[in-house]
Amino acid sequence: MALPRTYKSVHLARRPTDHITPDIFTVKQDQTSTITALKDGEVLFSPSHLSLDPAMRGWLNDSRSYIPPVKIGAVMRGAGVGSIVASKSSKFRKGEKVYASCGWTELSVLKDNEVEKLELPPNGRITDALGALGMPGLTAYFGILDVGKVKAGDFVVVSGAAGATGSVVGQIAKLKGATVLGLAGSDSKCTWLVNELGFDQALNYKDPSFKQNFRSATKQLIDVYFDNVGGEILDMALSRAKEHARFVMCGGISQYNTKDVQGPKNYLMIVSMRIRMEGFIVFDYAKQYPEAKRQLAQWMAEGKIKRQETILKGGVERLPEALQMLFQGGNTGKLMVEVAAGEEEPRAML
Ligand SMILES: NC(=O)c1ccc[n+]([C@@H]2O[C@H](COP(=O)([O-])OP(=O)(O)OC[C@H]3O[C@@H](n4cnc5c(N)ncnc54)[C@H](OP(=O)(O)O)[C@@H]3O)[C@@H](O)[C@H]2O)c1
Incomplete structure (x- = not known):
């Protein structure tokens, strides 16, 4: 042509x-x-x-x-x-x-x-x-496995859960035997997360009763919080962290459009609960991309990642x-x- x-x-x-x-x-x-x-x-x-x-x-x-x-x-x-x-x-x-x-x-x-x-x-x-097999999938892979060190029995909360990265994070956490709560911005996204992707539960953060819903959904307290959004939701996750929780700091989209960035008010929970809060950039894992891409492709071929x-x-x-x-x-x-x-x-x- x-x-x-x-x-x-x-x-x-x-x-x-x-x-x-x-x-x-x-x-x-x-x-x-x-x-x-x-x-x-x-x-x-x-x-x-x-x-x-x-x-x-x-x-x-x-x-x-x-x-x-x-x-x-x-x-x-x-x-x-x-x-x-x-x-x-x-x-x-x-x-x-x-x-x-x-x-x-x-x-x-x-x-x-x-x-x-x-x-x-x-x-x-x-x-x-x-x-799912590119940068967002790789971010999910290294974030939840290497930074979050997710393991069977963990209670994992993912924000931005219906996006490119969050949707893969939750599915990998499920594959590793965790219980997963996803947070997303509409009821239809939440339905997709639970019915199609196999999340255990999903909450719409735009729902007027989100704060109460979040408290009751996190009664067991959080082992791993995968943060894509920052802001108020990060604060809420801090308030429900278990001792030695891992906070995977992937992004904070709620703060990207403002110069007046809202830091976590509940940061002292990091001390009292001995939380490990760690940021990462996917590019740092470039040498391990081939192995991660093979694994993600295999999971997709087996229908385990949608x-x-x-x-x-x-x-x-x-x-x-x-x-x-x-x-x-x-x-x-x-x-x-x-x-x-x-x-x-x-x-x-x-
Ligand atoms: N650290 C790294 O190396 C790395 C690499 C890639 C991506 N990231 C980060 O990962 C996150 C997700 O990226 P992605 O590419 O997968 O994008 P994405 O999740 O596919 O799209 C962004 C989603 O963010 C949600 N959102 C937008 N404004 C929001 C707000 N004010 N509060 C809460 N949620 C909001 C929207 O969904 P709702 O309908 O749910 O609001 C939107 O669909 C971003 O923070 C990004 O910067 C980090």
């Missing part, structure tokens, strides 16, 4: 001060001919799907973090799955499906060491490389509004944008 004459990319136009609005990004169009002369070891990549991740909100702030901020004017950072459309590398052939940190663009020139081959189970889809995807159709122009959706709970499971219609079966298209 011939390449289109032009291609589009989404660039950061200005930094947000609090909530993301689509006008912080701008869409630009360039001539394809300007990037098609590849050097040795390079490939031309065209994504079919681009990933939306809460961490992107942090990459827009000009502050010190585990990764430098996206520069004003630059193509927005992000990962995608799709096809090699031209290759001057012996490692990849034209037509091959791959994963790449390509940015929010329809076409990019990448070095072959920036591109990864996909290893999927028989029931896998290429989009799984962005979700996933859902929320996919926005309509191309790169929809990426800014999709990023906003993460902060409004518009997704169940992994959120992504379909950049180019492919052969994948459509699922939960919006």
Whole structure:
């Protein structure tokens, strides 16, 4: 198939001060001919799907973090799955499906060491490389197993439970013999967690009686709390921690849009209950990714890990509004944008 004459990319136009609005990004169009002369070891990549991740909100702030901020004017950072459309590398052939940190663009020139081959189970889809078998799945795997050290008999509470990471956390904890309570933002998400994914219980944190419901659901006290949201829910989990509980600090999405970050008021529970509260960044486990990917793929092949995807159709122009959706709970499971219609079966298209 011939390449289109032009291609589009989404660039950061200005930094947000609090909530993301689509006008912080701008869409630009360039001539394809300007990037098609590849050097040795390079490939031309065209994504079919681009990933939306809460961490992107942090990459827009000009502050010190585990990764430098996206520069004003630059193509927005992000990962995608799709096809090699031209290759001057012996490692990849034209037509091959791959994963790449390509940015929010329809076409990019990448070095072959920036591109990864996909290893999927028989029931896998290429989009799984962005979700349950990709970064969110790996975050769940290392977070609950290595940081949380989950074991049979533990009582585990997961916030952000119906998202890409949380949904896998709860399923791994169940596989290890734990009892799992998930917290999510709607009744339908809670029903999915219990009926489809096998969580023992799920609570809607937007329900007016959430505080009472949480107290009665955590009577046995918490062994492992996997935190994706921070804020008031973290405080509530601290108040119900068992002695020597492990708090896995994965993220705090409720605080990403504010400069006035709410720290835990109940932090003295860390002392009295001898809690181990530990943050982690999945990239630190890069050397162990192959082993974790194999295990996650096996669990998926055996039907022990299920996933859902929320996919926005309509191309790169929809990426800014999709990023906003993460902060409004518009997704169940992994959120992504379909950049180019492919052969994948459509699922939960919006
Ligand atoms: N440490 C690491 O290496 C690492 C790696 C990947 C991800 N993370 C973190 O893991 C968390 C989940 O990421 P993900 O990619 O799996 O995203 P996700 O859970 O698929 O999507 C984000 C979800 O957060 C919930 N949410 C949004 N605003 C909220 C609020 N104010 N309070 C409570 N919940 C809120 C929404 O669901 P509801 O309907 O339930 O509100 C939304 O669906 C994020 O905190 C992310 O930063 C950390």
